[in-house]
Amino acid sequence: MPGTYPVPPGGGRGAGPATVPGDLLAELDRLLAPSVRSLRHSCAVDLTFGGSLAPGSRDAITIRHLDGHLGHTLRDLHVRAGYGLGGKVFSMGRPLVVRDYFNTAHIVHAYDRAVAPERIETVFAVPIRAGETVVGLLYLAQRDDVAIGDRIVARAVEHTRRIERDLAVGVEVRRRTAAYDEAATRDHRAVADARRDLDEAISLVGDPQARRRLREVSQRLHRITAGDDSAPQPAADGVLSARELDVLQLVATGAANGDIAAELGLRPNTVKAYLRSIARKLGATNRTHAVSLARESGLLP
Incomplete structure (x- = not known):
């Protein structure tokens, strides 16, 4: 109907x-x-x-x-x-x-x-x-x-x-999910802000040992905010061998790997191995960064 x-x-x-x-x-x-x-x-x-x-x-x-x-x-x-x-x-x-x-x-x-x-x-x-x-x-x-x-x-x-x-x-x-993402973003920003404050404070610390330890904390915070907390950690003591210091001192002058090898009587591949070891110990991302960290830690003048 x-x-x-x-x-x-x-x-x-x-x-x-x-x-x-x-x-x-x-x-x-x-x-x-x-x-x-x-x-x-x-x-x-x-x-x-x-x-x-x-x-x-x-x-x-x-x-x-x-x-x-x-x-x-x-x-x-x-x-x-x-x-x-x-x-x-x-x-x-x-x-x-x-x-x-x-x-x-x-x-x-x-x-x-x-x-x-x-x-x-x-x-x-x-x-x-x-x-x-x-x-x-x-x-x-x-x-x-x-x-x-x-x-x-x-x-x-x-x-x-x-x-x-x-x-x-x-x-x-x-x-x-949105609330979690927002909270995670806030947390990352807070950590990043804290790291910037820490980096500014490090420059005011006179003790090389304290500067090195604080720099390790700063690098750890950087890995966390970059989402790469699994990255290799710097060695606990950050101590470089005498040969590694020789290599790094030449890097600081702007010398290339071939020049360093000739100066120290090493093979180029050996220089590369020393640079990898230096980066691992200092937590550096490249050779320039390694020099900067070494100077902040008092390893280089």
């Missing part, structure tokens, strides 16, 4: 008092694509489609996901509150079904031109909520004027409840 009638459960108003956060809508849009496909399969209907609030809107749903459609006239359709079956469901905040869609007088036929190519006769629409606010719609449709039975109704409503639960979980995960 033609007409529109409510299907429990449901209740409450649809349009919310404030704009819904974009991350929630993005999460719902991500959930809807597979949900529309699985809903059509589980309910064995001709067509399923749905969408979420248009970004920045409080009273319009955009249909973006379809399965079983004959064309694309419904895709990207904006369904406003109070217009069409979906608009009525959006405003009322509860599921509704209509048979003999094009002849029923209980809805505003604002979207008939978009619906007509799909040859829809019976449509069931369910609101998707986030808290008390309707943030999306799911539709099931048949191309014959047949009743949508209680079993399909219950299955569709439960399917929608699962989407709502998944939506709540997904948004909470994003919120906690």
Whole structure:
């Protein structure tokens, strides 16, 4: 029999008092694509489609996901509150079904031109909520004027409840991840600030041994803020051998590896080995850095 009638459960108003956060809508849009496909399969209907609030809107749903459609006239359709079956469901905040869609007088036929190519006769629409606010719609449709039975109704409503639960979980995960990232960023900034203060203080320390130990702490903080706390640690005592000091003193004059090898009677590869050892002991990233750290530690004049 033609007409529109409510299907429990449901209740409450649809349009919310404030704009819904974009991350929630993005999460719902991500959930809807597979949900529309699985809903059509589980309910064995001709067509399923749905969408979420248009970004920045409080009273319009955009249909973006379809399965079983004959064309694309419904895709990207904006369904406003109070217009069409979906608009009525959006405003009322509860599921509704209509048979003999094009002849029923209980809805505003604002979207008939978009619906007509799909040859829809019976449509069931369910609101998707986030808290008390309707943030999306799911539709099931048949191309014959047949009743949508209680079993399909219950299955569709439960399917929608699962989407709502998944939506709540997904948004909470994003919120906690964002909070963690923000806290980590604050912590890294705080450590970086502390390291800068420490580096300034090191220059005021007269004791070479104390400067060396403080420099080790500074380098450790640098590795932490750079996300590389697994980098090799400088030797506990930072002591260089006499030969390593000879090599480093020549490095400090700007000598190249070949010149150092000739001056000290070493092979170039041996010079490279000494430089690697020096860098490891001092926690240096390159030869210039090694000279700077050695001078700060009192190893070089």
